[in-house]
Amino acid sequence: MPESSPVNTADAGLEVQTYFVRNRNVLVARAPFSELYVDYYLHLSTHHIQVDPEHDEIFKRALAAFTLHCASRPWNEMTAWTIHFQEPLLNVFLTGDNETGAVTGRVFTENIKEMDHPIFFSDIVVPRQPKRRSAVDFSGSDPLKAVEAYYAQSEQRPARYFQIAEEEFVMVSAHPDCDMRWFEDLSVDRVRSLDRDETLSLMERRIYRWHCGCNQKRMMEVLAPTMKADAGGLFGDDDKIEIRCPRCGARHVITREAMEAFVAAA
Template identity: 40%
Template sequence: MQPVEDFTKVESIFVRERNCLMVRAQFTPIYTGYYLHLMEHQLRYANELDAALKDLMAVLTLHLTARPWAETIAWTANLRAPRVNYFVTGSSTGENITGRLFTEDVREPDRNLLYSQTLVAGHEPRTTTVHVESNDPIDWIEHYYQQSEQRPAKCFRLDDENYVLVAAQPDYDEEWFAALDAESVAKISEQEQTKLLETRKFQFNCGCSLERILPSLSSWKGKLDELFQGEDVIRVNCPRCGARYEVSREMLEDA
């Protein structure tokens, strides 16, 4: 088991008298794992896209902690400009979050859309589509809560890679909630009566491997000449994290 400092610790806190749930975390451990992953697989994203992907991983991690443990959630954001797909997915039981960008052959939508799929073992997947107006994942999570969760939420990007999600509960203090800003949310633990409900931990980890990638190419076994086109190896990317793997003809013949 990896030492706890390799994980981002996420706290779920109930704000008494305000009837709000606050979820907060410092994301340096996840971001460190993410950049090590990019270096290992020689991946590089434009700065603006990279920053948005990190934000999206952060807000999904907070949302996962606000949800039941059994859920695995995947979000895909399909944007018009820049024409890009953001993909992030995570699981509380797996203690992991991962994600990647798609910048090639991206279908242009008529508007920015956020797709959410929630998986629970033994149940049919639940899918939600939310229209988002901006290119900021902080805004996306707030729109998602309003449209899908049917309750308001506010998300804040604070200093030192800290993020906070505040989600309203039944009979919440509407005036207090409406007045929340980055300065006041950073002081909630000092100024409000709070109760720590639970702590979860996450790391950047996809769990993919060459052994898991090979079965996805099994349909090409009878068409290897067409697949390899005279090359000794082909390069395959993991659809979840973008990791690059080299696959030879022999690997597919033996798979």
């Protein structure tokens, strides 16, 4: 398989800090997401992607929840979420690689199958282990609540999300012997004052960047089977076609000549 374009480590990225709260036995992950949102909007602009404002807000909340989740997971884990919403009808896709700190995703609004209820899919890949998939139901259209439902049903331990500023989010996840009464009584104001009221021990600082890694070669690999079977149907009378990356929606233009050369060399 053609390699992905590497992450640009010269970019400062988003720092996510994780803490252990002593005597409460919870993990706290938190970050201000302004910088990551700027990179997301630059991506939309570069590839001429237009997202409905309501869908954009849902995606940004999901991106924050996903990144905090990744920061709380092992370094060798790759994760992908697909969150299906009924109202509005859309799918949010997110994927991240903890080894590189890359996170990306997109909103799907076309050809979305209506279901009986919203549903949350999680796929986890760890080297030398079978892929794990979970699917849980949830209610409403808030991605933070969807992730909390996933933790309760699939992770079998609770987690709560809080938006403590316009673009700053916190995840609090329970560990064994968690003080559940304290955990359940948490509010936005109490989470804002954790540094003052509780004893926090810094565990990690992780850097995440908006990055997919898609490139022309990877897109041509996707198109290769169709090209071999029906080149005329793929290109018609055109000398080039446009394909959107299924992971991030990036626009790639593939010429017939380049596609023919790729298939011949395969």
